Amino acid sequence: MTRKTNKAGLDLIKKFEGFYAEAYLCPADVWTIGYGHTGDVKMGQVVTEPEAEQLLSKDLEVAGIAVQRYISVPLTDNQFSALVSFTFNLGAGSLKTSTLRKKLNQGNYDAVPPELARWVKTKGKTLPGLVRRRAAEGLFFMQPDDVPMENLPVPDDPSPMPQRIESSDGIVIIRTGYLADTITLEPGSVDDIGDSKYVRLSQNAPDGYVAALQNDLRSLGFEEAGEPDGAFGKKTTEAIRSFQETAGISRTGRVDGETRNALSAWLEQGWSKSSPPGRSGAEAEFLPGGIKLISPQIPHFSQGDPRWAQRSLNRGSSIRREGCAICCIAMVLGFYGRNINPGLLDAYLDANNGYSGNCVRWDIAGKYGVPGSGPELQYDRMMLTPGKEKELEAFLSQRIDRGLPTMVRVDYGTDPGLIYNHFVVCIGKTQDGLFVMNDPATHLGNGYQNTTDDNIIQKTTRKNGYTMVQLDYYDHK
Template sequence: MAVNAHLKTSESGRQFLAGFEGVVLKAYPDPATGGKPWTIGIGHTAAAGAPVVSKGMTISRDQAFEILARDLATFEAWVIKLIKVPLTQAQFDAMVSLCFNIGPGNFTGSSVVRLFNAGKRLDAAAAFTLWNKADGKVMSGLIRRRAAERTMFETGNYGIAIAANDDVPVTQGVVLARGSAHPEAVRALQADLISLNLLPAKPDPDGDFGPLTDTAVRQFQRTHALTIDGRAGPATRAAMAAALVKAKRPIAVAMYPLPGQALDVPFAA
């Protein structure tokens, strides 16, 4: 039996992961197709197994975490298979979070795995921080996630307050904000801000929610009687969608609750 076969992602680990991936309680379409694959919960699609996600489907927060626990089995199996020496619970949770975000193929070839198996625990922890790029560009959101995973791995500190499992409105989606770890969604948000003449058309959207994007979101909120906090949540995106429709311009992201799973993969070992 594999040395870590007894381990499963802890409740703290699932809450940590959901904090970065987002929790969406109403099925939302793929922005590229306007339909399939539908996603719900914490980045769950039918490709991951039951339940099959369809238009109009809603779930509770408890159900979102139950689905996540099942979806994580694949990534837990990869960590158990690849790591040949004993892991603490926090080390296991950090590795599952990394594998979930970058994919099993990248995780398999990562220096995190190689160094930990070689007994170099601190070097393996430092190697988490290499996975901070999307399209070759260092992303502030990925820096933040990797730093949190490294802290969990090294100290056992998850850096979270475990949220109550009370239901939240089914319209809840990922909120984009400064330092967001969702670069593909940020690029789409930036495209909408460009269409509204709130960001310059050049350079192209880079997916990094930095000070210019923050200022643009706040400017939009100020002129549309919204809470001025620089956070692009469902209310701000809905108002942005209405503004784009009125201006007869395409909508890149505003009509869609946003995926919890980042769509890109960092170029690092």
């Protein structure tokens, strides 16, 4: 039975689509008419409002069928209708291939609003209307069904996405603003609190973003940020660099994806400048069971996922057969905030000369999805020197302590003519010095969900075992 969009959801969709009696070209250069109807629209076409409502009803039925097909967890009426709005606006294919779908089907309802917030661009440009729509859909998704639409705040300006953070003592906080956004804050940014005081600063930030950043820095013990004034000046820059140095991440002085991830982790874990991770002894850093995992989680992509498994690679093979490197690069780029999957990455590499023979051009891959004001990633590697395995392991262990993912080339030991056979991503370690991995070879290779021996690099029985031979990694420039 096809589920219907509720009245509140219909009102939300109508509000953002608006009624247009005459056909027009939308920002994506698609002929559109009525309430966002496309597909069979021609220049000069006209409709009445009742006709437009009939078209909308049919369009929403199609979008609703897609939501029911691709979302496997229970949804309230508001949750269902919010996803119908998203699907109607962007198409069923966007829902099908989205990280939103993956996270929601794993039961992570709280991931939906920030995932919605990623879908705000057309032709590479962020559209304020899409920002507002995704914000409204995210808020609507989180509202109980008995909340009237008129009580739902639909912002006139881009709104921060809600983000749920559970602290180490079990207290749940709903965070919004810069931590849940993709915007890069940097020296010169000023929000509504600081714009009247610092007219020389012209890089406008959304309301409250800079002041919230300054408050968070002070709460973590970085008092050099000074009193929150809404202006990203010298004091804030010094405080950010001090935080980045203490957290062991790139000391850019900007609040980019890597820094947001680190700030979120510190706020979540209750760390501070005087008590950073690792200062109170190694035991404090490990989870029950003696495992330390990089946080936030690094996504897992399987080569056999039907969404991209059959995609042909540049060398004539497929992601299912030889796409371990593509999957691992996508995992790492996903950690750095890129909206990505292996299929999208392969398409990007095809379009941007990202292959050299049978090899990925790492510098090109690292440019995928770079925000307009954000830093690029720089590729580097560390090869195993015979007899110096401990040095390789020590370097890998240090990157885990810094909360940074690393790709690992492994050898099966079955083909003397090959230096390595496979790629995995190291996501953590045990107290015994063993390394936990995300393995793209299988859907069971998610080391966060399955910490059995088969997802320990030195213990796995896959392919008669893995031996580490090289580390590949990205850091911010």
